[in-house]
Amino acid sequence: MRAVTKTVLGLGIAGAGVLGWASLVERNAFVLRRFDVPVLPDGAEPLRVLHLSDLHLLPRQRAKRTWVHSLASLDPDLVITTGDNIAAPDAVPSLLDAYDLLLGVSGVFVLGSNDYFAPKLKNPLGYLTRNFAKGVGTTQRLPTADLVRGLGSRGWVDLTNRRDSLTVRGLRIDVRGVDDPHLGYDRLDLVRGPASPDADVTLGVTHAPYQRVLDAYASDGADLVVAGHTHGGQVCVPGYGALVTNCDLDTGRVKGLSRWWPGAGSTPSSEAPEGAAWLEVSAGLGTAPTAPVRLACRPEATLLTLVPRSQG
Ligand SMILES: [Fe+2]
Numbered sequence: 001m002r003a004v005t006k007t008v009l010g011l012g013i014a015g016a017g018v019l020g021w022a023s024l025v026e027r028n029a030f031v032l033r034r035f036d037v038p039v040l041p042d043g044a045e046p047l048r049v050l051h052l053s054d055l056h057l058l059p060r061q062r063a064k065r066t067w068v069h070s071l072a073s074l075d076p077d078l079v080i081t082t083g084d085n086i087a088a089p090d091a092v093p094s095l096l097d098a099y100d101l102l103l104g105v106s107g108v109f110v111l112g113s114n115d116y117f118a119p120k121l122k123n124p125l126g127y128l129t130r131n132f133a134k135g136v137g138t139t140q141r142l143p144t145a146d147l148v149r150g151l152g153s154r155g156w157v158d159l160t161n162r163r164d165s166l167t168v169r170g171l172r173i174d175v176r177g178v179d180d181p182h183l184g185y186d187r188l189d190l191v192r193g194p195a196s197p198d199a200d201v202t203l204g205v206t207h208a209p210y211q212r213v214l215d216a217y218a219s220d221g222a223d224l225v226v227a228g229h230t231h232g233g234q235v236c237v238p239g240y241g242a243l244v245t246n247c248d249l250d251t252g253r254v255k256g257l258s259r260w261w262p263g264a265g266s267t268p269s270s271e272a273p274e275g276a277a278w279l280e281v282s283a284g285l286g287t288a289p290t291a292p293v294r295l296a297c298r299p300e301a302t303l304l305t306l307v308p309r310s311q312g
Contacts, residue, residue, distance in 0.1 A: 022293040038312030039223035050076035053228025054284025072101035082228035083112025083207035107156035112207035161187040174199035182208040211265040232283025236296035255283040
């Protein structure tokens with residue numbers, strides 16, 4: 001009986017330790033990932049693209065704000081944010097403060113479900129079992145219009161179901177985005193079509209990397225698709241990886257750089273064909289405040305250095 005008690009006690013202490021690590025340490029251990037992506041024409045100068053996602057920012061999260069502030073020292077040429085910026089109705093001023101130095105750089109953005117609806121209380125481990133088709137499960141609205149106005153007033157381009165073209169450091173960029181596919185808000189019919197013939201590079205942006213969006217972008221000739229939403233699996237198994245993606249993407253692509261081509265979802269392990277798009281999924285910088293744990297999946301931002309295709 002004593003042995004059983006000791007075992008139960010030991011497991012309880014170990015569990016509390018893991019939970020403490022995941023909620024107090026790893027959740028705030030921000031890291032910058034760097035990838036080179038060979039998508040530019042020969043002879044082009046490298047283009048530095050900073051990708052931020054899933055801040056889920058609360059006004060009290062000063063460490064996160066300070067860390068995001070520090071990213072301006074990377075001197076990016078373009079910033080992409082892929083949604084889930086805020087987690088409370090009063091978080092927009094804090095978010096604009098976090099982005100303040102970056103808002104002076106060319107930028108584009110799309111929205112995620114958590115830019116529309118406040119999170120609701122739930123089991124923190126529900127992330128592992130949540131039915132991804134259900135959306136956010138709450139109807140309390142967030143100040144989405146204030147968020148969009150705040151980002152747009154400093155010059156960032158709203159790609160919510162829109163296409164646009166930018167010129168950054170002499171490179172012509174065809175860029176398209178959708179509203180959050182996790183909520184079924186994506187209007188691919190508004191952004192579909194071949195890339196502009198005079199574009200040097202074509203980018204597709206989405207919050208949630210659902211296959212229908214990736215397939216559409218890839219078949220229209222996107223060179224690079226950028227997404228967030230997955231939180232990298234958020235609560236992962238050390239040495240194994242993610243258990244879920246919170247969408248219909250396979251766990252092998254839950255974060256980091258991979259390839260995508262039309263139909264890749266049905267043959268996830270096969271080799272990428274010639275001309276396949278690059279796909280970068282960010283594990284994001286936060287968690288919903290109702291599930292404040294990250295395990296074996298540090299919060300991250302990504303610096304993508306776009307380089308000529310010949311360097312691939
Ligand atoms: Fe998120």
